[in-house]
Amino acid sequence: MEIFHKRIEEIHSDLVNKEYSVQELVEVSFDRIKEVDGKVKAFLTLDEEGARDRAKKLDEELSRNEELGILFGLPAGIKDNIVTEGVRTTCASKILANYNPIYHASVMKRLHAGQAIMVGKTNMDEFAMGSSTENSGFHPTFNPWNLDHVPGGSSGGSAAAVAAGEVFFALGSDTGGSIRQPASYCGVVGLKPTYGLVSRFGLVAFASSLDQIGPLTRTVEDAAYVLQVIAGHDTYDSTSADVAIPDYISALTTDVKGLKIAVPNEYLGEGVDSEVKEKVKEALKVLEGLGAAIDEVSLPHSQYAVPTYYLIASSEASSNLARYDGVRYGVRADQGSNLMDMYKETRSQGFGEEVKRRIMLGTYSLSSGYYDAYYLKAQKVRTLIKRDFEQIFDQYDVVIGPTAPTPAFKIGEQTDDPLTMYMNDILTIPVNLAGIPAISVPCGFVNGLPVGLQIIGKAFDESTILRVAHAYEQHSDHHKVQPAL
């Protein structure tokens, strides 16, 4: 097997057994990037010098027989909305094209403590607003399974880089499905943790009450390794939860006997591709065969999740993106003889169309006379959506459905109509509104394009969704297939 397709545990034992050095491993990653990234275009910025320096230091530690971190020596891709000291961080926006952070996000400090190596920053929809990575201010990313198709979004660069074997894992962020949907489209594992489990300090804010950082990996076990390193309380993030972090790796048994699975009929209803439904039903049969009990249930407010999400997320975004005004950082427009003109020119030239559309929607929803009708109304419906899940989780261990209603669509196919594009997130958005964790794991292919199974859990019960995903994965072969690039 090619080194770039190996699992985290295999790489770890290879490094310990001196099969190759960390410096050689980093070159495997850069060689693969040189070989395939001209086609996939997953990266916006590479940090070759920084990665090689770090690899050299880690080789020295290895030779001193020091205790090794969980992610020792592993080349990783980091979504470009996670700030990295000394490495350009753009959020795939022209307005931040020249932004060079002077500090690290808390997740970067944790990855360094776990001894991972960042090789570069991955492409995304501008400010994480999108479901296809076509909204990048620089260039689209292409699906490694079929280059005519999108990789999903907004963490499309991270998902594509992992699927293409360019890195061993990546970090993404998930506000309405932005880790799980691209994971589904690219045939990799993507986990959105419970809101508050992973620090958001240094994650460029899109919608603060929904955003969460999480891993994209090739196996469930790899996701558990990465989560183990990045989860935990952080005093720099006031919304970070002060909870004990369990051992996620030891949770990976394949025992699901007696596990109670709820399947919402809304998740297998109208609007979901029939072949996607078939793949999900086949996966449920596998879990049933392992002793899990499956019941059909209803999440009656699911149909209201998409409008609720777009009002809340856009309102929070319009406030968060007020900071891009050409004063303290980013690109400033030349025109403008006074401050107000400078603000307007900077923002009009710097933001792309989707970002402007959402700022407009959010500003409108929060403006005088409309606040109660839109923003407050959406927050109340959010309560109803959250309650739907609470009631189900009184009786069930996990909720299962598809991650996305279809496999990856073609480049350019949905760019004309924002509402059509928003419907891609219909099955992932409710999870963000409820603040609970969910994982997408590959469950087959339709016309050569991957399909993802979504497993949703109780708040802070990542162990159970990892266990169920792992049990399924161990009884399937989809994760063993690689895209031909």
Place this chain on the structure above:
Amino acid sequence: MAISKKEVEHVANLARLNLTDEEKETFTKQLDAILEFANKLNELDTEYVEPTSHVLPISNVLREDEDRPSLPVEDVIKNAPDHEDGLIKVPAVLESE
């Protein structure tokens, strides 16, 4: 119509955006469709439902009011588009007479 072109112009000003005539047309149409879609929420009676602004049961998170080291000024202004003597420069706030 949920939103008019005039309202779009007003909202663009609040959001500090200059829109071209074409953008005004497109956004009026698209925002109208999105808001029409959002009106679906009015099917639900939420009179006695508390809003959720945040999923975690936390309110204020406080720490001791002690001074801590902050970032050096020369680093902080490094990303500013224009600066002089450790201060960030902006165009005139008020027009001269």
